[in-house]
Amino acid sequence: MKLPICNFDAKAGILCPKCDAKLRSGHITKADVDVSNRLVKLASQIPELDRISLVRAYDIDGSIIMVLNSGDVVSLRRDNVLRRKIEHDMGNKMWLVDAQATDRKLLDDLFYPVRILSVNQVWLPDGSKMTRAIIMGRRTERFPLDLDLVKKMVKTVRGIELLAEFEKQ
Ligand SMILES: [Zn+2]
Structure with missing residues (x-):
């Protein structure tokens, strides 16, 4: 080991x-x-x-x-x-x-079993950059993830500021 x-x-x-x-x-x-x-x-x-x-x-x-x-x-x-x-x-x-995963692969892994439709970069009015993940479908009551926890994990492991949105509002 x-x-x-x-x-x-x-x-x-x-x-x-x-x-x-x-x-x-x-x-x-x-x-x-x-x-x-x-x-x-x-x-x-x-x-x-x-x-x-x-x-x-x-x-x-x-x-x-x-x-x-x-x-x-x-x-x-x-x-x-x-x-x-x-x-x-x-x-x-x-x-x-x-350890060798791309940012997209890392997001797929941390969101599993939830599927991500697309990932792109967005710039906020204050000039800071965020990574936006669009989650397939709409948010249901049985949505299995704690998105705040996922955001913290992505930030800690890769320094990514994550914005998570659903495909359908
Ligand atoms: Zn030692």
Whole structure:
């Protein structure tokens, strides 16, 4: 398993001086450390995890985003049982994001299972740029996403200011 911290640190639950310096300087965050520690523990029950590379982890209001290498996202997503087991053991809702994904692909991943019709850039009167995603159809009562959370995730992972609109008002 590749992690933002040394495997040894994750196993021992402590940080070596090098990783500690990375944390203090802000190159990695507490979420990177926490998720690494939990993944290493989980790998003793789920051997498939030994093959993954965790690039970064984010904790946004209790939702965990794991940024992984592309192949890892595909294999974890293919296996629903495995995915649920990881989510259950981590005790959080989990999003998987491909580190190499384009902005559009990232949005598709974070909106899943909701489908995005189109994505474009818009400039606001004050000169700031936003990314506008048009969601297919209209908003129903059973709309499954917390759009404010998705906006926070997109902003945290990619620095994108997201505007989400529905195709039909
Ligand atoms: Zn270390």
